[in-house]
Amino acid sequence: MIDVVSYAEEKVNRARSTLRTLMSLPTEVKNRTLLRAAQLMLERKDFIKEANEKDIQYAQEAGLSPALIDRLLLNDKRIEGMAKVLRDVASLPDPVGEITRMWTLPNGLRVGRMRVPLGVVFIVYEARPNVTVEAASLCMKSSNAIVLRGGKEAINSNRALVEILKEACREEGFPEDAIQFIDIPDREIVWHILQMEGKIDVAIPRGGESLIRAVAERARVPVIKHYKGVCNIYVDDEADLEKAYHIVYNAKVQRPSVCNAVENLIINRKILHKFFPKMAYILGKAGVELRCDEESLEVINSDPRLSFVKAKPAVEEDYYEEFLDLILAVKVVEDIDEAIAFIEKYGSKHSDAIVTENYSKALKFIREVDSAAVYVNASTRFTDGNEFGLGAEMGISTDKIHARGPMGLEELTIQKFVILGEGQVRDNFRVPSHILKEWDG
Known part of the structure; x- marks a missing residue:
């Protein structure tokens, strides 16, 4: 033995x-x-x-x-x-x-x-x-x-x-x-x-x-270390919706079992009815189950075209969950401040994204979201050493000491x-000259 x-x-x-x-x-x-x-x-x-x-x-x-x-x-x-x-x-x-x-x-x-x-x-x-x-x-x-x-x-x-x-x-x-x-x-x-x-x-x-x-x-x-990847994507009311469909789809569907896949979709209330029906349809076709808040669930239940989509009411724990599966939690918010507050509460400081064409909002999101990787108009799936041009990665850190991110x-x-010095001593504190003279005789 x-x-x-x-x-x-x-x-x-x-x-x-x-x-x-x-x-x-x-x-x-x-x-x-x-x-x-x-x-x-x-x-x-x-x-x-x-x-x-x-x-x-x-x-x-x-x-x-x-x-x-x-x-x-x-x-x-x-x-x-x-x-x-x-x-x-x-x-x-x-x-x-x-x-x-x-x-x-x-x-x-x-x-x-x-x-x-x-x-x-x-x-x-x-x-x-x-x-x-x-x-x-x-x-x-x-x-x-x-x-x-x-x-x-x-x-x-x-x-x-x-x-x-x-x-x-x-x-x-x-x-x-x-x-x-x-x-x-x-x-x-x-x-x-x-x-x-x-x-x-x-x-x-x-x-x-x-x-x-x-x-x-x-x-x-x-x-x-990082404990888990509860990644969020916020779709702003000034988002290019065509970009948003592809970004969310990529971040959830391409490889749902990895730590940089999105787990929470946050939607600005002003574009809920314009954006979410098509997004839910796209995700439903990919077999994604949606855990929805009251407003987003009502959008699905009221649209016959979405009757095939697997959707159910979200509970509080869903927003904290790293599903690592074809499951996505959905939350409707009033504005970017509520979105950032949501990410601060439920996210894991791994990777979070905003989809917006508004420069000021993009800058605000970058500055205020306290995560290892923060994106504007791109999928969270890029959080990877090789994708960032690092050749490979040892892992992803959400710590704030020494290393953060890939x-x-x-x-x-x-x-x-x-x-590099040339004999400097602090405070000019040197060997007294009389001692040197004593030795030299």
Whole structure:
């Protein structure tokens, strides 16, 4: 029987032992390793799919949901997507060692800020093997060591992907111990690693709210997180309704099971009868169930064309809910101030959008909505590191310390002060000259 404490500590210590090497690793070595890993991914598609088939079979036998099985699946297209992530990250500027600002004080000291890695990153995630590649590639480029702990549903897929990454490391001179994979599905290992202050610099959970809360509650190390994505779209009375139909449809229907899908549709009362019947028809055709307040439900019930739409009265809890399904709550408001107040009360500070052609209202929404990503005339589904041009993402943070929103390379670094002097001492407090003379005789 494996001693989980010793196992966990060995993994973390191995990762930590690479930090000094990573700090001075040339960018060319990092880029070559990432590009070689991308090449190996494509060359070894069959090896990856073979491992993935074992996970799919386990998931089916365990009766897991079709949505979860879909997240697990690694087909040719998704493997090519992972290879693209590796190439994209390789093409990005290396943030490590960047001096972001430098200024000179009256005493001649030059003070600056330099980007440095966070250190050892522990990422805990569920049944999405592509996270293995995204997280590892970002840590490799930003000179962080990483300890990966994926869900047991994807253990064979993750093991195969890590093997390929490590092979690329060996070939290109990248320290392979900087990538550690927890290949034992024992939660006690996770809980122990989360207690390792001084050895784990940050933990990042990716998955459902229950996983994230469990990590945050048990951790003694810093945790970067978001609990859930209750995203809102407000359709203003000065909205371009054609834009609104497509934005809401995309944000709810394209992929309802992800954290950046919209959960609450907020409608200005002045356009309710002009906008909502067609919107409800569009959503109904996509199989979306609507949880409506009194006014919006009356619109549906009074229009024979909408008799097929699944709609029922909303309860208070619906507006707080991350449905992760083809379900959308609807609320009618008087104006933008009521919409913003609604978002403040029910939202999760993840991603929120306004559809309007009024510049002043758009600016007001951007300034006053306190969320990690705020949109004007665009779908909330864009909240993603790759979509934002970050190459990939470690996760999405709704915290207000260090990182907020999708986390890319820069968010995996922190700034330290560097000070360049020529012998300056504070308050001119120097060794007394008589002591120096005594020594010199």
